[in-house]
Amino acid sequence: MFFREAIMRAVREEMRGNDRIVILGQDVGAFGGSYREFDGLFEEFGAGRVRDMPVAEAAMVGVGVGAAAAGLRPLVSITYMDFMMLGFDPLINYGAKLRYKTGGQLTAPLVVKTTAGAKGQGVAHSQCIEAWLMSVPGLKVVAPSTAADAYGMLKAALREEGPVVFVDHKRLFPVAGEVPLAEEIVPFGLAKVCRSGTDLTISTHSFMTRVAMEAADLLQSEGVSAEVIDLRSLAPLDIDTIAGSVRRTNALLTLEEGQVTCGVGIEVIARVQEILAPISAARVGALPAPVSSNRVLEPACLPDAQRVVQAARKLLKR
Amino acid sequence: MLIRSFEEALSRRKDHGFQLLSSGEEAVAVGLCSILNEEDQLLTGGRSIGPSLARGVEPARVMAELLGKASGTNRGKGGRGHLADPAAGFFGAHAVVGGNISIAGGVALAKQMLGSEGIVAILFGDGAFGAGGLHETLNIAATWRLPLLFVCNNNQLSVSTPRNAALAPKNLSDIGMAFGIPSQTVDGMDVDIVRKAMGDAVDHARAGNGPVFLECISYRFSSHSTTARETRSRSELTAIRAKCPIVLYTAVLKAAGILNPDMEKELSRDVAEAVEGALAFADASEYPNASEVLTDVW
Structure with a gap:
């Protein structure tokens, strides 16, 4: 569907x-x-x-x-x-x-x-x-x-x-996926682990979840095992699932399509820090510029899998 | 008389920050509310003490709310500009100028869709007239024939800016014409005139004929709030206060033989008692417990 x-x-x-x-x-x-x-x-x-x-x-x-x-x-x-x-x-x-x-x-x-x-x-x-x-x-x-x-x-x-x-x-509308035949409610406040990993936690949401999965594949080929978590619900935020993951991976990369300044990622990082004490973390998001319709400038502004991979390498000092 | 006395008593207090008074504008609130039924709802801008009392909200609970007590209409959490008692037909005030107009459109839509007999009245000042929310809601209300009364209490001041410096139309009611909405400008200092105009308007809306726009010309006796600077001259204010709607209507009732001096005295005494009672109730009430800061957030 x-x-x-x-x-x-x-x-x-x-x-x-x-x-x-x-x-x-x-x-x-x-x-x-x-x-x-x-x-x-x-x-x-x-x-x-x-x-x-x-x-x-x-x-x-x-x-x-x-x-x-x-x-x-x-x-x-x-x-x-x-x-x-x-x-x-x-x-x-x-x-x-x-x-x-x-x-x-x-x-x-x-x-x-x-x-x-x-x-x-x-x-x-x-x-x-x-x-x-x-x-x-x-x-x-x-x-x-x-x-x-x-x-x-x-x-x-x-x-x-x-x-x-x-x-x-916009980019999700044409995407197909399995939907249960039976009526099902997905409660708010529960993040979803989309891919398990041991070296790095990537916290993301919405369309960027697909970009994170693509990046996780690329990282795998470099020998980095990334766990991808789709927040799904931003308020309330399921910080326990993220913190539980970071407790194992010891590294947190946040990914969003919006701005990183006062963004979803920094909120996730701050709340995880409140639970786990200082952690190794980094943010990826759009560049600090308006998103143009220009076919060169739009992709230049937005995060993609390559940018996520680069940020992961830097975070993990690889 | 209750509204005036209530506001005067409140303005003598200093323990509430500031208040938005409507002295001078009582005939608009009273004329409007005298026509509304139990199943109707009234929404207002922030200047809501007069309209809430006119609608029949218990003075003691209004006073308690304005003084921040947990026994207030909103458990003390709304305060000035946010009084609400939907059970009494006062859906509520909202202190963003013009902000309650589209909300009222939604309440009217719910009335229409849920098959209620009731209508909705939105009372706002000339200060809200220039805001987009009014124009957008007029269009929607006319398109959907919502049972909605737009009542513009034109007290001549947008916060502190004179009406002519802020608003272009000659008569504010002219705006209704563009949307095919029956509209009228009336003397808002004469409660009989207001009541008559409201009666016609309510009949129109209640019969399912859609919205009506009424402009009531009134005069605010005091500045924007109890702590705001007065910008009008003393002679201007004297002239304005000479138009007092309560004095005017008292004279009308006396001339008609409806009100005699004894009744007037009794009324004054009742009002004074009601206001004293409201103050005593509010003063005897507790502030909300600090732990309530996190209740009813969601």
């Missing part, structure tokens, strides 16, 4: 089981979503529950949060993660704080599903800003890398009691 189909299946199953789930966003209706990840849902559930909205992300999130607080369970689709910035006020100032600021009277169970990552679309359509969101109390953030996890985690997201940001990735 393709990644986009896994999303579609999760939403369809949840919408069948809970008539309070509505989809709000740009081109989600008859068009079926920018990546056809909502194909067929408009036909099955109608224009009332699968609602096209004007291209006004602030109001998409605002209406979604308000509807969530008042009893619905909206999935708000924000086509590109860059555009989430327009919806930060309702999401962060209202949705994430609602339960706290009302003393538990109200909560906003909505899912903002958005697409991160670079695929030739330029400086304002390519960013991975999930690290910005990890520091918001009251917000959960997940970013799966496989079709099975996309399916299971989106189902979990649609059953959460507060706001969730579900981050998928």
